[in-house]
Amino acid sequence: NHEHFKLIQISRSKFDLGLNQLEMLVVGLAFILTRLFILCSASVDNELLVFTVATDSNDAFQRFMRSAKLFDFDVKVLGSGSQWTGGDIARFPGGGQKIRLLKEALEPYANDSVTTVLFLDSYDVVFLNDKAEFLRKYRKLGAKVVFSAEIYCWPSPSLEASYPPVKEGESRFLNSGSFVGPAASLHRILIHAPVADTDDDQLYYTSIFLDAELRRNIDIALDTRSELFQNLNGVLDGVQIKYEDETGYLYNKKTFTRPVIAHGNGPIKVQFNSLTNYMPRMWTPNRGCQHCQEDNIKLEELSEDFYPVVQISTFITTPTPFIEDFYKTLADLNYPKHRIYLVLYCNVEEHYTTLLEFNATHAWEYKSSIILSEKTHPTELAAKKTGLVCVSELRRLCICADPRLHRSTNKQEHSLSPRPDEPKCSSPSTLSPWQALVKLLGCPEPRGLLRQIERLHGHHFGQATRYLERAICE
Known part of the structure; x- marks a missing residue:
């Protein structure tokens, strides 16, 4: 029995020794693989x-x-x-x-x-x-x-x-x-x-x-x-955008390559801007607008006194129906008025009284309200230049709203706040129920005509804006 017990102890010792050697081998192999990975990564860099x-x-x-x-x-x-x-x-x-x-x-x-x-x-x-x-x-x-x-x-x-x-x-x-x-x-x-x-x-x-x-x-x-x-x-006709879950990418239909x-x-900067609305990791059918989630200010983490200062500029240059509704929408915006500068312009005589009434009633609510005179700004372009000078000098965020554009919600501004130290410019895709064409213009043809805007997956419009109009967020 004693000899048998001794034999069991020896066998167990050999078994334990085998386990230790195996563990050391695994640890050593893991170390070698880790070093190889680090070296390969460093090699690429x-x-x-x-x-x-x-x-x-x-x-x-x-x-x-x-x-x-x-x-x-x-x-x-x-x-x-x-x-x-x-x-x-x-x-x-x-x-x-x-x-x-x-x-x-x-x-x-x-x-x-x-x-x-x-x-x-x-x-x-x-x-x-x-x-x-x-x-x-x-x-x-x-x-x-x-x-x-x-x-x-x-x-x-x-x-x-x-x-x-x-x-x-x-x-x-x-x-x-x-x-x-x-x-x-x-x-x-x-x-x-x-x-x-x-x-x-x-x-x-x-x-x-x-x-x-x-x-x-x-x-x-x-x-x-x-x-x-x-x-x-x-x-451009020889390439197309294809999608993976996270990103759009280019596919060359003639050489069957993915650059x-x-x-x-x-001279295709407008078309290139259009393509880069979707790639890389800008928009995909599965994930929607990924770029929209970048560099946003989380307003829920701020007190209202520290909300970004916003300039809202309105330019009335043509007779516009329901102008009173537009000003009511402006007054009802769900954003702290003391963080909003207003820049108002109107060169349409029949609407000027409405503008003055709005300003008299609501101007005191805002950080400031300025009416650009038609005498010093005879054209819409001159007025918009002055409005943008105000933006660039004070580093404000800017919303340039056309009175013909009516919104269905008054909460939009809470999602229109990019980081103020990185100016960006965007324009929404606006479609009137009775119109067949979106007010965003797509890729110009050599003769100056515009291609029909591609409608993606039956619901998404997205092209670079040829001429910004209606609403601009900068």
Whole structure:
């Protein structure tokens, strides 16, 4: 029995030893996997540098930076706060300043063939996917340096014949608004020839690409299938917005690709604004307006004395039915009157008395009430300019309301308060029961006509506002 008991103890000791070894093995494996994950994550961050040039932090730039933040791209902004000296690139060739700024930024990486650099324009660009997907597609393309491609040979159409041919549906010509490559390779391109700030950046890169020897030695290719970059000028009919649960994204119907970055190059800014109403993570059929939930002020957490100061501006410039009802709606707004400035304008004689009666009855309730004189403001435009000057000087939130627009609730202002340090501008989709057209104008055709506004899923209208009217919230 004693020997048997001893044998059991030895067996148990071996079993316990086996468990301890297994536990140590599991702990060790977990440690190794954790380190690998950290190293891989750090590798992605360290090997991809993203640069853009933006001298003005406007709404378009904020849109770009929002998309970068959504997909965890750390963007280094060049030229911030400096003067733009690259010419009027919206209408003419130019943009050499971007080359100079990027060249200066890449000087420390002149011999770095490991770090990957991504350069993008910002005012007409958004990210649509994350870094891992971008790098996966970039590596799959095989070339060291990849420029985006478009269907127009700009700014020198005479160079069209010099470009290599592409397959049907692909984009043939270099676009300088987005490109990627090893830091050392891009630095070599940037120092190839002297460039003035007013020279054309796209022509500079094109001349290098069309030099067959340079193209081969540096290993430059174009993203003709829009795997990485989708330039949209001239191909809007060839792409469509598709949806996942959280986000809208672009799908190229001709090359069957889902680009990571969208670029509204050329004279299509209104259409690009329209597309970015839905992507990235702006609106989806499942989740509705996600962007509406960002940067909101939670009024329920504030006392009324700390509510945002709002300026409500009204402009009566045409005979308007039910004008008394409009002023009653204005008086009944469920928002602290002592946090509202009123700016009132009327150049219609038959309505002016009604405006004066409203002001005499209710002006004392508001923080202030100003009537803009028709003598000093003979046109609606002049009156609106004065109203917007008041907004910009005092950093107020502004609601510009057309008296023809009547609301069904007096509680709307509680959801119209973006963060006051980031001005935004929006206009609602307004539809009269007896009208077939929404008062938001969609994408202009080349002849100046307007496309019919797309109605999504039978209930949602959404296009960029061509001309803001009826109600504007800034």
